Amino acid sequence: MSQAEQVGDLLKQLDAQRDAYIESFRQIHELLAQNLAATTSQPAADDRILHRPSITGPRSPRPSVTHAASERRAGGRKSSAGLATLTTSSESRRTGDDSDVDADDEDLYVSVPLGAEKYDEETLRSHLRAYKWNQYGAKILASVIDSPTRLQQPQLIHNKLGEAEDRSHLSHYSVYDVGADGAPLPVDFPHIEREQSKAQAIWHAIKEINQPPKERLAVGRITILREPSPMLFGAAHHTLSPHFDVDELFKHLIDVSGTSPHMHRSFDDDLRKQKSFVFSFEYFTIIGPECVPMKWQLADQQDERKAGHIAVTRCSSVVALALTGPAIRKVRNPHRRAKNAFGFAYDPWSAWHVLNLQCYPDWHATMDIHDSTKHYVNGVEAFLTTLLGEYRDAQKRFEQIYKEITKLVTPPLDFIFNSDLRDTLLFEDSEFTYSRRYFWAYQTLGMMNDSIKLMVDAYEDTFTDDVWEGTHKTLWPLLEQNSSRNVYFKKKMASLRAKFEKEMVALRKIIEENDDRREEINGLKEELFKGTSIQESRKSVENTEVSILQGHNIKILTMVSLVFIPLTFVTSVFGMTNMPSRESYWLFGCVTVAVCVPFFVLIGSLNTTTGMRFWRAKTAALLRNIGRFLAWLISCGGRRKDDSDDxxxxxxxxxxxxxxxxxxxxxxxxxxxxxxxxxxxxxxxxxxxxxxxxxxxxxxxxxxxxxxxxxxxxxxxxxxxxxxxxxxxxxxxxxxx
Incomplete structure (x- = not known):
């Protein structure tokens, strides 16, 4: 084993041990908080809780802030309060990726916490029964809302281990609470996932926020749901509808319209749309092993996949940001036919939600987009980071399809040595295997290029210079351009912009590679066509020779039959009743000779080119003479009539x-x-x-x-x-x- 592999194994072991340590540390922290909350009843005791000595253990490069705004103004810096300050990846700690060790000022981050929310299965049941679903929501939740018995079950969320009928065992989630220090803390329930089901763990992660006895109040929530089951879609609709128009998100998941941004909505009548910003992705991916596309997804329908078959499906996702704070600017609508003359821009430093719904039946999703080494100054940065992760995942999926298509159309290595394989690739078979393969690969690469172009155009049309600089009228305007918080935010935006530009360059490179591969496939199609055409020409020559031989045989048969035709005629004339009674048949012989000999001479002469020309000339001369004779008769009749009149x-x-x-x-x-x-x-x-x-x-x-x-x-x-x-x-x- 090489040293690099040993280092990787040790790091994996370290991560596993660290996860176990974090889980134990979290449980200890919750028990201590509960004990302290139960034994203290005076404000002074609360101050002692807030200023208690920190527990020995790993620390965040920045302390976590968990107090009210007045306490922050009066008390200054506080010690870390727990898990949010821990680094979630030894790889990140080793590389220092996106670490903000120099940004220690708490005023640079969002400080207003999100409102407390809590839901349970009964409220979910009532929501699923009473809500008026549109066509998109009804399509996604068809197996739930169209089954009354399903809504009457005691447990709406699947709570058994193993494969689930609603395919919730293939679902995955990443939920983070972002505190006032900007560090995202994972909200996960591994013990529920091990003891009950993954669907129950997802439900516990999204059903409540900022509930006591939690001290570290979240100012932002990042919710990422990957391949959720229909019931989990309904749970997300129930818990997130106060902040997002989830019906609109369902529509973007189903509609086949390509990647599209929905960002400029300040003039919409729906307040949720005014405060939310949506980016919809649509492209293609290869269906992963043991993965099953959803019923409403466009996917490969072949049950039995033959050799060389690539199972592709349409995939989609939405990334949405919702700002919960008040409006900070009134904006006039520049459109002449607009319904609303004014709109509103909202504070990017207010509490926020980021939602990412991914419908990708594969295993290519990036799981470490967010970790505590990243400190998000506001929801805009968290939204753009999630969006950047989607672009990177899209690049990986495009590269995977490109590799599989290249493997499909490229001859194997033994092509050089195996003549039978060369003949197989050069000439088409009865099922048109290679023609269909080249056609599918050529068109698929072209559709991939169209999807990539839409993704690049969506980014370039939306995130212009004024957006990155914070001067846009509706997209996250910065009121005080020179404040320390805004200067730091623009610095981080510049870093994100550089990463986005790098991804755009990579996507354009994929377009060039796809075009080159399409040219190669087109060349293979032409070579296949040439080889098949030559093969068909040879077969045509062989068939022509056979046809000539058959024509010669038919000619011989015709000549033989022509010999017997006059004999048949003569014998039919001289029937048994017309035959002479005497033994002499001289009359029959004379008639036979008189009929057969001219017939044989005529047929024999017509069978040669010279004879055909001779009889053709004689026939034409005879027809001309007949015509002249008829004309003479007509003229003679006319002269007699004129003479009588005179x-x-x-x-x-x-x-x-x-x-x-x-x-x-x-x-x-x-x-x-x-x-x-x-x-x-x-x-x-x-x-x-x-x-x-x-x-x-x-x-x-x-x-x-x-x-x-x-x-x-x-x-x-x-x-x-x-x-x-x-x-x-x-x-x-x-x-x-």
Whole structure:
């Protein structure tokens, strides 16, 4: 075993012994306090209790203050009163992380204690029955409020060791009372957790505050609940509703909207929202072993996880700060359509509550965010420290997902030596394993980057320079910038800001790594696509060869069948009733030869390219000749009709030959003209054109030949011709009469 491992083991043993020592020391302290409170009845006795000699043991670097404000002003420094001054981690003592050994002034810290509160299971039962839950609270507490028998049980909180049906054995908590010296004292009940259940220990930690005979009154309370069961959610709602709008916190846990700050609420109608500041986280994590996501969480639904499967779930948490003191500044609302014209800013040095609800079904939560080496000057510092812990936990979860995805898509080491493994990774299988794997990994990394960007933007948009410097109008304004308390607070804020900036740099680095990994995955997808495409091309070539062979076989089968088709035709014609009665079958043979030989010649020639071209050309020529013949027949029929019409017209004009015949338009033709008209027959079209020309000259109109093209092209030319022809006939008969 190396020296480093030996040192680690010794430190663990030291921590275990120290925890046992602290528990014994706390019990002794409570017994002494009870005895002293019972045996003293005069104010002088109270002073003796306050100024009693300190018990020998480890001391805090700063003494704990447990008196009233008047006593602090009159008496000055007091000795330590107990456990809050003990260092909770030997590692912290060894490194000195965040130790405030130089800040000994009590005036630098919050001095107003929180109000005393106490709850029990009966008040919890009444609250669960009477409260009007919204859709988010009803969804989280469905197994409690929808079961009347559950609310009628004598014990609402599970009080048996082992696995619980409501999964409360997976819940965890960290509750701290912060005294006037700023040191957080753990509020835990290990004996209840060992003897009853973890759920009972959580209930005892949150059900009361500043109850007697407790001397060290808390000025602040830090409550961290990890994976609480539905009943513990209800208990948190009951005990914390006076300070927070817990329904709103439940909504942030369920809503899929990304990481978002809800800090600027000074103008809200709800007084609790005016005094509270909420930061909501939403991203992804890998489901831990033996962990079960809640029913309302978006999580992997596969019961049987195959090799290489990564079970991911959506996780969420809220970090909230509530200031219980009065308003110190009235602020005008700058929005034109605002409902409230004014809002209020509250004193950051008032008593406070910090609440952190974590819904992460894994084991990556940091357990030592708060310890007594840290001395919180006010609730703002405790809130920001809790927020910083959430950012660090988010970074760890993102790195874990990145490692698992890298392991999923990276080939194993024997890839270099194993050809079968190379073929497996290069070519896709029937289930598309690698295509689905690469697609899932690529998209998951992209969604992780979106979540990280939202987290970084939420921080940068909320915590601007004026917030860190204490000059913001609504977020924790400092009235006296140059006072010693405010100067010390800004110094601690500057230290916290540097830590936040470091986490933002780390988160941006994760985004870059995710982008690089996505490019690699995209390259693997392209290589897989190329390999699979080549494989499919080869299979296509093989299938083509098979298809050609099958086509050749089908061709042979078709040719064989074509041989028997004409024979079948002939035998069907010469049925048994049509066969000659004589023994000679010469007629059947002749018909068979006459039918089969041309058919075989035709099919044989069509089976070759040359024969196909020959018959195609012959068929086209035959079709052209048929078309010409049909056109000739149509033209012959039209000429016969025109000749008959011309003969009718000439017969009508023969009666006017003699002294000169009168035309149908009123003109008299000479005998020579009439003779020429009779001896030289005119076509009907020509005669009509001549008649129309004569009529146009008589009436002084343009020649008909100049007008006819327009008439022929007009849509009503046929109607116009018919009307003109009727008019000519009328004029001719009137002239003859």
């Amino acid at each position: 003969e009718d017209d000439m017969s009508e004009s023969d009666s006017g030959i003699g002294n000169g015949s009168r035309t149908q338009f009123g003109y008299r033709l000479s005998n020579a003209q009439s003779l020429r008209a009779r001896t030289r027959p005119l076509s009907r079209q020509r005669s009509r054109a001549l008649a129309e020309d004569l009529e146009a000259r008589k009436e002084g109109l343009p020649a008909v030949d100049a007008v006819r093209p327009e008439l022929d092209r007009s849509p009503s030319s046929m109607l116009a011709k018919m009307m003109m022809h009727e008019r000519k006939r009328t004029l001719r008969y009137s002239t003859d009469v």
